[in-house]
Amino acid sequence: MYDELKKYEDKMEKTVQVLEGEFISIRAGRANPHVLDKVTVDYYGQPTPLNQVGNITVPEARVLMIQPWDVKIVKDIERALHASDIGITPNSDGKIIRLIFPELTEERRLELTKDIKKKGEESKIAIRNIRRDAIDHFKRAEKAHEITEDDLKDLEDQTQKLTDRFILDLDNHVTNKTKEIMTV
Numbered sequence: 001m002y003d004e005l006k007k008y009e010d011k012m013e014k015t016v017q018v019l020e021g022e023f024i025s026i027r028a029g030r031a032n033p034h035v036l037d038k039v040t041v042d043y044y045g046q047p048t049p050l051n052q053v054g055n056i057t058v059p060e061a062r063v064l065m066i067q068p069w070d071v072k073i074v075k076d077i078e079r080a081l082h083a084s085d086i087g088i089t090p091n092s093d094g095k096i097i098r099l100i101f102p103e104l105t106e107e108r109r110l111e112l113t114k115d116i117k118k119k120g121e122e123s124k125i126a127i128r129n130i131r132r133d134a135i136d137h138f139k140r141a142e143k144a145h146e147i148t149e150d151d152l153k154d155l156e157d158q159t160q161k162l163t164d165r166f167i168l169d170l171d172n173h174v175t176n177k178t179k180e181i182m183t184v
Helices: 002-024 071-083 106-143 149-182
Strands: 040-043 046-049 054-060 063-068 097-100
Touching (some): 002 149, 040 071, 063 071, 106 149
Antiparallel strands (some): 054 063, 063 097
16 A cells, blocks of 8 residues: 555656756846747648757847757748747847847746745645545545554554655745746
């Protein structure tokens, strides 16, 4: 039954990883190639991730440079960037595309902070739901006489400790990302 606990721990870990992935795509006023992770380009009829059709570099703190391997798709990349939700207009010289990230306004910083806290709270709810599922599973096992009452209590305690650890981890991620956003 203790190997079942590991399964629930893995689910909690996955929840934290998903939140980290979402936070990577939130820009903090500095150019970060990860903001383009969800952008796909129509590459000869196939939707292809942007990072698979060219080099993405950060030549300056607030500039991303996209250098397509096939110059013929520059217009397709521009179209994909316009259609995406990154909110930055691409500048192109026909061979290289530059994305210049503006400084974040105070209003935009507060908006992003709210979004970060909301995503953090959603992840906490997911962790608590995993805890509930785990405890329900262990209670059913105890009712079916697969584990003893002492084992049930021990598994509940360990599940709560896991929950506390992962929620603290989520809080740290939210705090760090909020600080990053609010730093001017």
